[in-house]
Amino acid sequence: MIQETVLIANRGEIALRIIRACRRLGLRAICVHSEADRGAPWLALADSALCIGPAPAQASYLHIPAILAAAKATGADLIHPGYGFLSERAEFAAAVAEAGLRLIGPRADVMRKMGDKVEAKKALLRAGVPCVPGPDSVLPDDPQAVANAAEAIGYPVILKAAGGGGGRGMRVVRQRTDLDEAFLLTRQEASRFFGNPDIYMEKFLERPRHVEIQIIADSHGNALWLGDRDCSMQRRHQKLIEEAPAPGIDRALIAAVGERCAAACREIGYVGAGTFEFLYEDGQFYFIEMNTRIQVEHPVTELVTGLDIVALQIDVARGASLALLQSEVGLAGHAIECRINAEDPENFAPHPGQITALHLPGGPGIRVDSHVVPGYTIPPHYDSMIAKVIAHGATRAEALSRLRTALQELCVEGIKTNIPLHRQMLAEHGFVGGGVSIHHLEHWLKARE
Ligand code: ADP
DSSP: OOOOEEEEOOOHHHHHHHHHHHHHHTOEEEEEEEGGGTTOGGGGGSSEEEEEEOSSGGGTTTOHHHHHHHHHHHTOSEEEOOSSTTTTOHHHHHHHHHTTOEESSOOHHHHHHHHSHHHHHHHHHHTTOOBOSSOSSOOOSOHHHHHHHHHHHOSSEEEEETTOOTTOSEEEEOSHHHHHHHHHHHHHHHHHHHSOOOEEEEEOOSSOEEEEEEEEEOTTSOEEEEEEEEEEEEETTEEEEEEESOTTSOHHHHHHHHHHHHHHHHHHTOOEEEEEEEEEETTEEEEEEEEOSOOTTHHHHHHHHOOOHHHHHHHHHTTOOOOOOGGGOOOOSEEEEEEEESBOTTTOOBOOEEOOEEEOOOSTTEEEEEOOOTTOEEOTTSOOEEEEEEEEESSHHHHHHHHHHHHHHOEEESSOOSHHHHHHHTTOHHHHHOOOOTTHHHHHHHHHO
């Protein structure tokens, strides 16, 4: 049998994570990289590496023709987009298919549909997935109609760009007098940042938690949900700590929502790994959006399920059937992940530079996903995440205790990192108690000032 080849259109820890999955499946792994990543440590672990352009992502990791040319030149069969970069660009999915290659992810039309938050909401409502109250259509360009919609939902409401992402293109409106201006500003942002002026409106939930459901679906109509994650520890919509399962939520309720998510995948013909993101407040789940890719925080789910989600997503992209029944997906113990960033722990400014010394923790129940090595220079052009430290334990308390020990051991010299912040968060009363809202971390940071 001819060995298949996966081209990895990404960098850093996720490129390494995908190389590892390829090894496990006996596939060749090819990396493309920018000039800034020449000689980067993960490239040495790939079967080969190709430079596709200069440092700016637009000219390399986002440059579709260069990536497709690299795929052709190396005889790749599949392309793994990782997360970020091109991973949720439907035009990339379409270009990959047109070039006769397979993207490890859903079809372009499915990606486009789920990437439009209004379309996604409509599809999920049809599948019986609960959504945040609000019209399941874009708002008309008529101030009175917009005001009527807000009145019907009840203030506060949130205006959101249908094509938005990364926590941008959203505006909370607490009273009628602020509505017209907020609408205009959000409309402008939506056009400018996302090239799609469509705006929709939802009830603004004051103190929700962020709880998400991991799914995996094959091309034969099978879809499974692989448990839940709580990612409420965020700053400016950037997740810092994630855990599985979400503490203190009725498991029967989560199972019911998970089943609905899997059903929605079957209905929309979704193939691949994906995440349904929810806000959870007062015992209710409200869908907000779907991510049609692997997520940074997938390891916590891997540790509690014992599954290799990246290998599974490659398998289903190759046409395999999921060899697992929902009843065989077990959730054992608890897992917590800290995202270690090269940034100033006080003001959060990125702090690229050379890592002069490095010690990564280990021991029972500890997993570290990291692409950095001693002497490695973090380039200033990309994401500042340098490692994920993940702990697994029989209970949440055990996972927390192991994670604290790991964070004490972890040592990165030469650059500033958020390790001191993580150490404090892991001892912080609210987080230790479990079940904090998405505002908890920012409130705590403010109170600390
Ligand atoms: P993005 O694609 O930009 O991440 P989301 O729709 O996922 O946008 O929303 C990002 C974040 O904004 C959520 O995690 C939550 O913190 C906040 N948010 C979004 N919708 C609501 C809402 N209806 N009520 C309260 N907060 C919200």
